[in-house]
Amino acid sequence: MHALNCNYRKRAAHAIPAVLERHEKRHRDNRVVCIICGRRFSSQENLEVHKKVHTSAKLYECDVCGQCFNVLSNMKRHRNLHSGTAGQHTCPDCGRAFHQKSHLRSHIRTHTGERPFQCSQCNERFTEIGSVRKHERMMHEGVYPHYCPYCNKGLANGYKLRMHADACYRRQMKEDATQTT
Known part of the structure; x- marks a missing residue:
């Protein structure tokens, strides 16, 4: 079975047509964009929840250690780290200390200088496979x-x-101001 190409990213995505359709639907649905970080959302409501990560107001406190968060789901995720x-x-x-052994292995490479993952197209080497992909x-x-x-x-x-984006916004406002005068 061969992989089918995503029409949005123009590269192989999935081998099953129904899975590809669900994948492409996410592209179509994620049309609302955070102007601060560029992250895309399927609804204005989801964007409004996300915007809280960019504010300084931290309304949710971890009842275990007292660390504060500006989004409830982030605090809950953090609180789960206090498990055994x-x-x-x-x-x-x-x-x-690390919660996952894979994170410790990756961290140890910062001490050893080991870079076991190499780019398939150039000689650049990395400590993590995710860094190679990026x-x-x-x-x-x-x-x-x-973007x-x-x-x-x-x-x-x-x-x-x-x-x-801040520089682009200021430049755009300046251009708009000069065009209206």
Whole structure:
């Protein structure tokens, strides 16, 4: 069975037509965009919930450790970390604790300098397979995780998007002001 191409990303996505249709529906449904980070949502309501992560007001407090969050679901996810398995994987070099063994393995590579994952198209090496995939998408396919809502430029991370989008917004406001005078 061969993979079918996603019409939105123009690359192989799924081998089963029904699964591909569900995948493409997510592209069609995610039309509402956060202007701060570029993340897409299927409804204005979901965007409004998301916007809270960009505010400084932290209304939800973890009843175990007191850490505060601006989104209830983030606080609940954090609170689950306080279970009996929390931090059971400890780095022998620096003592930092991790909830998952895979995160500890990845962290240890920061001490050893090991970079076992290589890009299939160039000689760049990485500590995590996810970093290879992100590199290949951005550097070799031109697909970025964040896009400016004003000029559609692709950016590597949310911080760069916020800085760029802010500059684009100010430039656009300046241009609009000069056109109306």
